[in-house]
Amino acid sequence: MTIGDARIRIPDRISRGDLITVNAIVIHPMDTGFFRTAEGQPIPAYFIKDVVITYGDEQVARFEWTSGVSKDPIVSCTLTADKEAPLTMVWTDNKGGAYRQTVNIAFAAA
């Protein structure tokens, strides 16, 4: 796993109008800037500071984070699955790195 690898998990079967839980993880060190290496070198702050969730063309949530969120941050929230559309998350870190992951929300045949 390398920095920026990300996964979004949604239920296998979704029907129109379901309130689903969206689970996401991104691989990132989330360094606070307070620690040093074994050799005594300070480890600079390096963390995800912004997360944007888009469903279709609508931004449905935005999270502002600090280095107080644990390493390899997980987050989950709910979503009303009212349309078949891609669900995209973009995580941006304090050094300008941006990491994107998308899952497709599609409805199971009735």
Next chain:
Amino acid sequence: MGSRRSFLKGCALAGAGLLGSGTLTQGERLLAASGLDPGDPEVPNEEIARILKDLFGNRPIRKGHLSLDMPAVAEDGRIVPVIIESGLPMTPDNYVKAVHLIVDHNPDPHLAAYHLTPALGSVAIQTRIKMKRNTWVRAILETSTGDVWAAYAHVNVSLNGCG
């Protein structure tokens, strides 16, 4: 915890009575400035007072309509689970537009802000955070109509997760 605080508060009141003056402790002064209820965790320092003031101005911060689920004891301060839930509506004309997570005794206390929209359908956020030492944690939400609701959890931290 509660009994110690009420004991201290009692002492402060008794002291004020003896002196015949309205002298407040620092905690009470910050509390009065923050719009919190008397039963809520005291505002420990100027930094938390400023964060609350910047976010919510002079609006009252009342307990309710929100739950903050955290372990009473966190063995490893690097990974402390957090669950925030609210039953408040998420309709276009009345919804929870933000939830703020504040850890009083962390180096960077305003740990996260979650900006939400009605599309989410409900407020149910789970994450994992780092904690430095024993402290109160505040989850405070703001609705699109301007109401502010809070929940608090006290967490004892065995291993410092912040360095």
